[in-house]
Amino acid sequence: MEQNFPARLGVVGAGAMGAGIAEVAAACGIPVTLLDARQNAATAAIDAILGRACKRHAAGKLEQAQLDRLASALSPAEDLSDLAACDLVIEAIVEDLDAKRGLFAQLEDIVAPDALLATNTSSLPIGVVGAALHHPERFAGLHFFNPVPLMKLVEVIPGPATAAATMDRLNAFSLYIGKEPVIVRDTPGFLVNLGGRAFATEALATLQENVATPAQIDAIMRDCCSFRMGPFELMDLTGMDVNFTVSQFLHQSHFADPRLRSTPLHRYMLETGQLGRKAGRGFYSYAEGAAAPSADARTDAAPATQVGLAENLPELAEFAAGLGVEVLAQDDGRAPLLAFPLGEDVTAHALRLGLDPRRVVAVDLAFDTTRRVTLMTAPNGDAGLRDSVAAAVIASGRAVTAIADSTGFVAQRIVAMVANLGCEMAQMGLAAPRDIDKAMRLGLNYPLGPLEWAERLGASRLLSILRQMQALSGDDRYRPSPWLRRRAELGLDSWAA
Structure with a gap:
């Protein structure tokens, strides 16, 4: 299968993934032969694909020529031998190593010597799946995401013996069917x-x-x-x-x-x-009539009119100004003290600064506060002072979420972990840095890739958050990636390039 398309594609497995791969390839005019071990499953999958296409055509979302091209490109197979003429065969069967190995052992003797073989496995190592092949140079991973017609990302994963030409041809195939391929190193879980x-x-x-x-x-x-x-x-x-x-x-x-x-x-x-x-039930109830739990703080307290600032930080001053409250030049010993800890909990932050933990109301200003503000207090925090700040925020037209004392609030710790794991994947060389971001955005619909999050926070700030969480929790879960540490300490700005 050279880059002069269309080629002939074989897909083994007519479940959601296999049928989706067959559909997108056929929609581009590539003849597709679909096979499934279950009787009539391939035919049923093709009928379902064409049924959805007919509905789109009736709704004016698909032209007649596109419908005709799709219908003429799809054909069911009854036996593996029907795939003999295929230039590429993609396996999308059950996630069972022995089943996949057995299938490829048979396919290797059926297809042409220059035909490519690929597995859509989402978890099994590519090198392990293809370990027994006589020609592993033409074998690789081609990991699509569900639902295939909608998800743009394809992870292209070489095994230890995969030829460069094989990777080039799989990349070209992915682009031809409208996907965005990312080359990923063969490791458990791949990238996404x-x-x-x-x-x-x-x-x-x-x-x-x-x-x-x-x-x-x-x-x-x-x-x-x-x-x-x-x-x-x-x-x-x-x-x-x-x-x-x-x-x-x-x-x-x-x-x-x-x-x-x-x-x-x-x-x-x-x-x-x-x-x-x-x-019908998980972390939330999906029973009919079940009420959605609220995340918003409710209070009858009067809004605070005066606050002190725990530190002279521009973010705190700007936040206080947005509340329309007076910022005291000197602490009066009564007003709430607004704080913005990074990676610390209120307890550690207040004690480090010599403040009364009972009066400190921490605000997470590391992220967007235009719709919701996260407030955090120490275990002995004055609930009345917290509620007065919450009331002032609510009066400014924003929701409030009040949480218990935590290193890194909620958003800091989750985003820091996402970013740090992305940095570690870059350290491991799983993919090019920008490809890591692209894969995470396309594969998981993240608003930013992990390294983009690191840049948004700032490398030094991210490193500080992780170090504080690691020190205060004693948990190596938060150990910073060396990839991040080096770039933060070097002051690199465009360090995800």
């Missing part, structure tokens, strides 16, 4: 599944520490960091049977790296059948 762990597992750690509720954490990550879904909403969507299993696999595969550690609650949700949307 590995990089995506931090968002969920740090949210779970925050919940385990009783810092905030799932609804509060989700609201903060949506409103302050522009994620389309919060981590608990996302876990409920994918299902605990998927996300816990992947998290456990990656944690074990990376020799129990604490940065990939989940929590007992995550496992408990799986074991008790609280799988998420598919089960």
Whole structure:
């Protein structure tokens, strides 16, 4: 299969992934032969593809010529021998190593010597799947994302013996069918599944520490960091049977790296059948009429009219000005003291600065506060002072989420972990830095890639947040990546290039 398309594609496995791959290739005019071991499954998948296409045509979203091209390009197969003329065969069967190895052993004797073989596995190492092939140079991973017609990303993963020409041809094929390929090193979870762990597992750690509720954490990550879904909403969507299993696999595969550690609650949700949307209950209830839990603080307190500033920081002064409150030139011993800790909890921050922890109301100003403001107080914090600040924020037209004392609030710790894991993937050479960002944005719909988050926060600030969390928690989960540390200490600005 050279770059002069169309070529003939074979797809083994007519489930959601295989059918999706067949659909996008056929829509580009590539003849596709679809095979499934289940009787009539390939034919049923093609009928479903054409049924959806006919609906789009009837709605004026698909031209007749496009519908005709799709219909003429798709054909079912009855046997592996029907794939003999294919230039590329993509496997999309069950995630079972022996099943995949057995399939490729048969395909290798059926297709032409210059035909390519690819696996769509999302977790099994490419080199392990292709270890027994006689011609591993023509074999690689081609990891699509579900739903294939909508998701632009394709991870192209070489095995230890994959030829450069094979990678070039798979790259060209991916581009031809409208996808954005990213070359990724062969490692457990590849890039997106590995990089995506931090968002969920740090949210779970925050919940385990009783810092905030799932609804509060989700609201903060949506409103302050522009994620389309919060981590608990996302876990409920994918299902605990998927996300816990992947998290456990990656944690074990990376020799129990604490940065990939989940929590007992995550496992408990799986074991008790609280799988998420598919089960009607996960971190949220999906029963008919179930009320959505609120993330917003409610208070009858009078809005604060005077505040002190824990430090002379421009962010704090600007925030206070936005509340319309008077900033005291000298502490009167009564007013709330606004603070902006980075990576610290209120307890450590107040004691370090010699402040009364009872009066300190911490505000996370590291992210967007135009829609929601996160407030945090020490265990002995004065609830009345906190509520007066909350009332002033609410009066300014914004929502408030009040959380328990935590190193790094909520958003700081989750974003810092996302960014740090991205830096570690860059250190490992899993992909080019900008490709790491592109893959995470396209594969997970993140508003920014992990290295873009690091640049947004600033390398020095990110390093400080991680170091504070590591020191105060004593947990190497927060150890900074050497890739980040070196660039922060060197003062590099365009360090994700």
